[in-house]
Amino acid sequence: MPAEPATATSEARGTAPGSGRFAPSPSGDLHVGNLRTGLLAWLFARSTGRGFLIRVEDLDRVKAGAAQRQLEDLAAIGLDWDPPVVWQSQRLPLYETALERLTAAGLTYECFCTRREIQQAVIAPHGPMGAYPGTCRNLTERERQQRRAEGRPAALRLRADVTEFTITDRLFGEYRGAVDDLVLRRGDGTPAYNLAVVVDDAEQGIDQVVRGDDLLPSTPRQAYLATLLGLPVPEYAHVPLVLNPAGQRLAKRDGAVTLRDRTALGETPGQVFAALAASLGYADPNTPSDLLKRFRPDNLPREPWRLDPNGLSLPSTCP
Numbered sequence: 001m002p003a004e005p006a007t008a009t010s011e012a013r014g015t016a017p018g019s020g021r022f023a024p025s026p027s028g029d030l031h032v033g034n035l036r037t038g039l040l041a042w043l044f045a046r047s048t049g050r051g052f053l054i055r056v057e058d059l060d061r062v063k064a065g066a067a068q069r070q071l072e073d074l075a076a077i078g079l080d081w082d083p084p085v086v087w088q089s090q091r092l093p094l095y096e097t098a099l100e101r102l103t104a105a106g107l108t109y110e111c112f113c114t115r116r117e118i119q120q121a122v123i124a125p126h127g128p129m130g131a132y133p134g135t136c137r138n139l140t141e142r143e144r145q146q147r148r149a150e151g152r153p154a155a156l157r158l159r160a161d162v163t164e165f166t167i168t169d170r171l172f173g174e175y176r177g178a179v180d181d182l183v184l185r186r187g188d189g190t191p192a193y194n195l196a197v198v199v200d201d202a203e204q205g206i207d208q209v210v211r212g213d214d215l216l217p218s219t220p221r222q223a224y225l226a227t228l229l230g231l232p233v234p235e236y237a238h239v240p241l242v243l244n245p246a247g248q249r250l251a252k253r254d255g256a257v258t259l260r261d262r263t264a265l266g267e268t269p270g271q272v273f274a275a276l277a278a279s280l281g282y283a284d285p286n287t288p289s290d291l292l293k294r295f296r297p298d299n300l301p302r303e304p305w306r307l308d309p310n311g312l313s314l315p316s317t318c319p
């Protein structure tokens with residue numbers, strides 16, 4: 001299978017920049033942490049002359065109407081994007097084609113393990129934390145048939161031939177992380193996030209991925225998968241998350257954390273945008289376009305933003 005080196009970004013290939021993106025899961029309203037990541041993705045893309053795309057990652061965790069509300073909230077804080085918005089649920093053939101290619105190259109296998117069996121399996125002493133122990137990797141055809149006959153649903157896993165892979169991140173620098181025999185298609189037939197994201201980013205011409213740094217550990221897997229599929233590896237920037245006062249990742253239960261919560265308290269979307277900008281070190285921009293002129297990625301705070309939703313102080317000079 002053709003494989004490009006992990007450094008094959010558009011800059012390295014000397015081609016025009018493609019697009020950046022924001023890819024929310026429509027599981028509910030975006031909170032200020034999600035909005036801040038969306039704003040950063042927009043700033044990174046637009047400040048480098050890239051397009052900016054929105055992809056609705058609706059293969060699971062879908063709440064009816066949430067995607068539309070997310071788009072409305074992004075627009076309300078002043079972000080724009082290039083149409084069309086794409087929905088992963090409408091792109092299933094793309095993921096199946098990628099799976100067929102990997103399978104034809106001998107790079108997949110069926111896995112019949114339940115979650116519980118995986119948890120109980122003894123992990124090889126030097127295997128990465130949480131890595132799949134490889135139980136189904138070398139089943140004979142007969143053993144596979146037996147399990148199918150028992151009615152066990154089969155997930156499809158990658159037959160990885162590395163245990164680690166290195167990526168370069170705009171904020172973290174070189175990052176080496178674990179690669180295991182990750183699930184590509186779940187037992188219920190749903191394409192796995194790690195496959196869909198790789199296929200979509202390449203198919204959409206996305207060459208810059210800006211997202212929360214909770215996803216950094218998944219990135220070596222995704223970059224490795226891209227190289228196996230002969231797809232270019234995008235440039236990455238994993239940005240710090242927003243934490244609650246107890247130092248945990250911000251969540252809906254922390255209080256008034258969504259744009260709609262804040263507007264119900266009498267704040268304007270412009271004020272919420274200004275609070276996000278202030279958290280990035282920029283005082284008093286009126287709009288994202290205004291902020292864009294001043295945006296310097298190298299000056300971004302590298303620490304998480306600690307936020308007390310009950311004391312979210314908004315600049316008083318904003319519209």
Ligand code: GLU
Binds near residue numbers: 022057197211215
């Ligand atoms: N859909 C994922 C999320 O909302 C983001 C995936 C990505 O940016 O790669 O957490």
